[in-house]
Amino acid sequence: MDSKLEIFSESEDSDEPTLDLDFDMLKQLASSRLDRHCVKTCRLTRGFNNEIHLLQFDNGPDCIARLPRDSTHPVAKLACEVATMKYIAQNTKIKVPEVYDWDCTTHNIIKSPYIFMERLSGQHLYRIWDDLSIENKKCVLNQIINILFEIWTKCQFNEIGCLYINNDQSEPIREKSSYLLSRVLTPYMSFQVGPIVSPLCYIEGRDIIPSFTGPFKSSREWFDALIQKEKSFFETHGVQNLNNEMNTILADAEERTKKLVKQLALLQSKLSENNPFESIDLLPFTLIHNDFDAQNILVERSSVDNDIKIIGIIDWEFSHTGTLWELCDYPIWIQEIEYEPFEFISDKELQRNQENQGLRVHFRNEVIKIFGEKGGQLLDMKENDRRIERLETMFLVVHKFSMLESFLKCFIDHY
Incomplete structure (x- = not known):
């Protein structure tokens, strides 16, 4: 059977091209690197920057393969994503996918950079948010605030940039990892803040302009x-x-x-x-998830009391260190929507806006309880001074x- 028949898609644009992968080679690579026999692979979804493939084995849990779609991304992009997930796993109790193996280069049998990582259970929050009760929504917001506070207290830095894994040779980018060796060696890793990896510096012709990418002091x-x-x-x-x-x-x-x-x-x-920026450029800096939206928050519903529990945070691509101002923000799906003058607003939208206004009040009060008055002041500054925005x-x-x-x-x- 042609291995490419194993691919499938969900609700995606059929006009968008998929990666030209040899799926037999992908199975062979996964088997070799993870020391288990990979028996099946299929494409789960395709985003703007990556394809996500499910790897299934003859024993043990499934695995996720994350494959960049755009070859213009620098090697450091994937290396920083790996470093960030490993830093979070090592320094906090926040659940992120365990990284089993990665290669930032194309010098492998699938001729593509990749990350092999743990497949987390749960549902994406955005799929169920609208159906949740107000109390369940407030409960989820409380958990988000606790996650942000844990990041703030346990991920502190003196510079703004991206995270990199230090290695014995002091190379700027760790390009490959051995899953087998990592299971033998100490799990402790050291990290450093290095240059920011951002599409702002290399898309739409910007790569031909020499520019300093950090790390920055402010x-x-x-x-x-x-x-x-x-x-x-x-x-x-x-x-x-x-x-x-x-x-x-x-x-x-x-x-x-x-x-x-x-x-x-x-x-x-x-x-x-x-x-x-003068009032917000205060040390220490902290870790900023670049896309802390409901599609990257995984939740489970309790069968006993129907409570919603956050069980994982995914997609740490383009994460960087930054200010408490960046960290302490209303979740994007409850932020105030700015309408054009005389724009028609349906009753359903009005109701949602009123609900979100109440959720923002709850969020601000809880932020003050956890972060102190400074947290509330930052939220108010965002409303009153839109220059940074x-x-x-x-x-x-x-x-x-x-x-x-x-x-x-x-x-x-x-x-």
């Missing part, structure tokens, strides 16, 4: 590097970028590019004079010329 320093990177990119490639976007007359493209670069320089000057919107996503142009104008005019 959020202010990190954002200054992001602004400088965009400034350098558009100085060199702005005209071409704008023409590719909307086929503008050359003279107009040159004029708009000069203006955009001047606005970026003006923004740097404004932030130097009035630093919005606006800067994140501008520079934590790579925008097209016209979009960045619009964001910059609004920010500079307003602030």
Whole structure:
């Protein structure tokens, strides 16, 4: 039988290409590295950055294979993801998938980087959230706050960057791991904060612009590097970028590019004079999950009292160290939604918004109980001063010329 027949998909876009993998080779690799006979593999799901495959064996539990879809990601991306999961497992009681084996290179029989990791049980929180009672929702929020507090108290650092595993040769990136050796050697690992690994630095042509990626001493320093990177990119490639976007007359493209670069320089000057990060750039820094959303929280429902318990946190891709400001935030699915003026809002949406407002009040009160008044002050600062949020919107996503142009104008005019 053709091994590719073992692949299947769920509710995915059939137009999106899948990885060109030899599934017999994947089974052979898993058998060799995990010292068990892999008898079946199938694709569970496909995200923007990765494909997730289920590996089944003739004995023992199933395993997950996480395979990057985009070859433009640097070797360090996968290495930092592994380091973060191992750091969390070693230093906290938060359940994350155990990493069995990984290879950041293509120098293996499947010709792809990979992570072999534990398959955690449970449901994704987003699948059941809407059906939960208010009390169950509050219970889940309380558990999230406790998880955030454990990260805050047990994952503390002096710099902003990504985590890397130290090794005996002091190499910057650990490219391979042996599952068999790791079962013999001491499980203790040491870690260091190194450069940030972010698509902001290598997609949409940004990889051709030399830029400092850390580690950084402050959020202010990190954002200054992001602004400088965009400034350098558009100085060199702005005209071409704008023409590719909307086929503008050359003279107009040159004029708009000069203006955009001047606005970026003006923004740097404004932030130097009035630093919005000053009150939040306080040591120690902590560990920030880059996508702490309901799809990455696994839960189980008790058959006895119907309570919901968080049993795992997954997808630590692009996680980094950062400020308590970044950590202490309302979960995205209960955050306030900003509507356009005169936008129609259905009764169902109004009801959900009212419910979320009550859940935010509960979340803030519980944050104060666990983190102290500082936690509540940070949540209030996010509501009252949107400068950092606006800067994140501008520079934590790579925008097209016209979009960045619009964001910059609004920010500079307003602030």
